Amino acid sequence: xxxxSNARSEAxxxxxxxxxxxxxxxxxxxxxALARPLVTSxxxxxxxxxxxxxxSGGGQTESFEEILDSISSELVNLERSRLRGVxxxxxxxxxxxxxxxxxxxxxxxxxxxxxxxxxxLEFDLSEGERGKRGAFLERCLxxxxxxxxxxxxxxxxxALILILRHLASPNHPEVxxxxxxxxxxxxxxxxxxxxxxxxxxxxxxxxxxxxxxxxYEKAIGPxxxxxxxxxxxxxxxxxxxxxxxxxxxxxxxREREMPVVLDLGSGALVNTETVADIPHEMTIVExxxxxxxxxxxxxxxLLGGPQAGIIAGKREYVNALKRNPLFRALRCDKMVFAxxxxxxxxxxxxxxxxxxxxxxxxxxxxxxxxxxxxxxxxEFDESAVRIGEGxxxxxxxxxxxxxxxxxxxxxxxxxxxxxxxxxxxxTGAIAVVPYIAGDVLKIDLRTVLPTQDKDLGKALAxxxxxx
Ligand SMILES: *Cc1c(COP(=O)(O)O)cnc(C)c1O
Numbered sequence: 001x002x003x004x005s006n007a008r009s010e011a012x013x014x015x016x017x018x019x020x021x022x023x024x025x026x027x028x029x030x031x032x033a034l035a036r037p038l039v040t041s042x043x044x045x046x047x048x049x050x051x052x053x054x055x056s057g058g059g060q061t062e063s064f065e066e067i068l069d070s071i072s073s074e075l076v077n078l079e080r081s082r083l084r085g086v087x088x089x090x091x092x093x094x095x096x097x098x099x100x101x102x103x104x105x106x107x108x109x110x111x112x113x114x115x116x117x118x119x120x121l122e123f124d125l126s127e128g129e130r131g132k133r134g135a136f137l138e139r140c141l142x143x144x145x146x147x148x149x150x151x152x153x154x155x156x157x158x159a160l161i162l163i164l165r166h167l168a169s170p171n172h173p174e175v176x177x178x179x180x181x182x183x184x185x186x187x188x189x190x191x192x193x194x195x196x197x198x199x200x201x202x203x204x205x206x207x208x209x210x211x212x213x214x215x216y217e218k219a220i221g222p223x224x225x226x227x228x229x230x231x232x233x234x235x236x237x238x239x240x241x242x243x244x245x246x247x248x249x250x251x252x253x254r255e256r257e258m259p260v261v262l263d264l265g266s267g268a269l270v271n272t273e274t275v276a277d278i279p280h281e282m283t284i285v286e287x288x289x290x291x292x293x294x295x296x297x298x299x300x301x302l303l304g305g306p307q308a309g310i311i312a313g314k315r316e317y318v319n320a321l322k323r324n325p326l327f328r329a330l331r332c333d334k335m336v337f338a339x340x341x342x343x344x345x346x347x348x349x350x351x352x353x354x355x356x357x358x359x360x361x362x363x364x365x366x367x368x369x370x371x372x373x374x375x376x377x378x379e380f381d382e383s384a385v386r387i388g389e390g391x392x393x394x395x396x397x398x399x400x401x402x403x404x405x406x407x408x409x410x411x412x413x414x415x416x417x418x419x420x421x422x423x424x425x426x427t428g429a430i431a432v433v434p435y436i437a438g439d440v441l442k443i444d445l446r447t448v449l450p451t452q453d454k455d456l457g458k459a460l461a462x463x464x465x466x467x
Contacts, residue, residue: 004057011060015050016067018043024068025075034079042078046071086431087452087459091406091444093361094396096187098433100300100307101396102449104357107306107342114338121334134337140344144269144351145295146285147312151322152299152340153330157189159296159309160263161198164228166324167259167317168200172225175200178211180243181230185265185397191230200225209237213244216252226259227252229292231282233265234397250291259293259317266398267297267310269347270354276362278394278402284312293317299336301396304358305343306336361446362394362404369407369445376457377409384464386410390444408442409456413464421463430459 021043046067054060062070086098094100103111114121124131134152141150153159168175175195182204184190195202203224206215216227227249246262253260264287272281281302287295294317299308309330311318321327332340346354373387390408393399411434413421418441425432425441434443448456 007059008054008057011054012051014060015047015054016064018047021047021068021071025072034075038078039075042074043071046074080427084431086426086433087443087456088447089409089425089432089434089443089445089456091390091392091408091435091442091447092395093358093392093447094301094394094398095447096396100298101304101358102361103306103339104342104346104355106346106355107339110338110342111335115335119334119338121337133331137337137341137344140341140348141310142312144284144344144347145288145310145312147288147295147318148315149318150310150312151318151327152332152336153309153311153327154332155307156263156265156296156298156309157194158330159311160194162321162324162326162330163261163294163296163311164195164198164200164226165326166321167261168195168198168225172223173199173201174203174221174223175226175228176203176205176216176219176224177228177230178206178215178243179204179208180206180211180237180241181228181232183230183232183235185234191263206243209240210242211244212242213248213252216244216249220252220256220258224256224258226261228261228263230263231265234400236401246287246290246292253293254291260291262287262292262295264295264297266301266394266396267295268302270351270359272302272362272399274352275359276404278362278399278404281399284310288313294321299340299343301398302358302394303343304356306339308332308336308340357449361449364446366405366407372450372453373407373409373445376453376460379457380460380464384412384414385460386412388440388442390442390446392444392446404446406444406446408444409460411441411443411460411463424463424466425459428459428462430455430462432456432459 022040025039050060088095088098120131122131122133137152138150142148153162164175177191182191192202203219205211205219229246229249250260264282264284266281268281268283271283272278284295284297292313294311294313296309296311297303299305299310311321343356346356370387377385377387388408388410390406392404392406394402411421418436418439421441422434422436425434432443434441443456
């Protein structure tokens with residue numbers, strides 16, 4: 001054996017056995033609450049990784065303690081990745097990474113009742129036989145949206161795929177869309193890719209900044225199956241721009257007997273400008289009033305409900321979508337029905353002022369936010385914690401320009417940089433996600449639910465006591 005392979009086999013021999021590491025972890029100080037198979041799998045992977053590294057000539061310089069430390073921190077990270085609630089201090093109301101819209105009490109109670117036992121999900125209590133899934137919800141949504149009919153699938157992306165799959169049929173596979181609307185929403189949602197995967201063929205019209213109704217008109221051919229408009233929900237175009245009015249597109253669709261579909265995404269049901277000092281966002285009611293045949297929106301954006309894709313519009317189309325085999329594959333779980341039903345009812349009961357958590361957060365005025373901040377900061381030294389200003393945003397790919405004045409708690413823990421302090425807040429017993437502006441660590445109070453104020457105080461105390 002040459003010296004290289006000698007060194008290699010010695011390194012391999014020196015690698016600790018999985019059992020030995022497990023014993024050490026069991027012994028206590030590094031103990032954790034993870035289920036045994038999870039711990040074993042992490043330890044096995046860690047050792048296998050090191051073995052591969054040695055075999056490919058990478059050597060092995062870590063001591064037993066170092067390996068154990070590295071595995072322990074992997075276990076902590078794994079435990080931390082388990083789904084749990086966090087305090088959103090980012091000021092981004094619909095933070096996609098933080099689960100978008102929070103749900104209210106009524107929705108949660110309904111989820112607990114419906115999902116914690118049996119329910120009449122698809123059962124007609126009057127007749128004692130099979131009933132229609134989601135019938136009540138669909139009626140409520142149709143009414144709130146001002147459409148003839150409505151239905152629900154897993155999310156807005158699914159809604160769009162279903163619509164494309166159905167309307168861009170083999171005989172008419174072509175979908176006209178403006179080059180200015182070939183957008184990426186985020187999280188891998190790119191309109192051209194979605195269209196391709198649904199079997200539709202994309203026919204781009206106009207230019208990035210200017211598309212005229214005549215561009216659509218000229219492009220319609222025997223293969224064309226539908227006209228699609230996609231709401232630019234996460235960016236703005238300014239300057240030399242032009243796009244046809246929704247009404248013009250609808251008129252063209254009518255004339256050429258072609259369905260017109262709007263992917264509205266953010267889809268508010270209320271006039272956003274009445275909720276906060278933010279611009280008007282097109283509502284579903286307006287879209288349907290303009291005459292589009294179908295509109296689809298997300299349940300967990302400005303609507304403030306659970307993740308869902310709501311489709312509303314002409315009954316003929318909605319019913320046809322529900323008969324498509326793909327509909328079955330994209331349908332929602334009973335928990336979503338339970339929560340969304342509560343949102344839909346809230347919008348019908350008090351359309352002007354629906355009881356929806358997201359809208360409450362948007363509405364919260366500065367005085368209320370400031371008094372909440374005063375209570376929280378009163379416990380701490382002024383040099384480390386003070387009240388400042390913030391700017392909340394809608395987020396989640398909605399209203400990119402809108403900034404809502406807010407109150408932020410500013411933190412300057414002694415001897416701790418903002419990035420490290422932010423990490424400690426995120427990884428504390430109560431997870432808080434702050435943001436850094438300039439080099440100031442901030443927690444925007446608008447996105448902290450009032451019921452979380454006490455916990456936020458505790459998290460700040462933990463951070464400050466550790467420095
Ligand atoms: C957000 C958005 C989508 C995707 O919605 P999901 O519910 O996240 O699938 C699609 N289209 C537009 C215009 C959007 O804004």
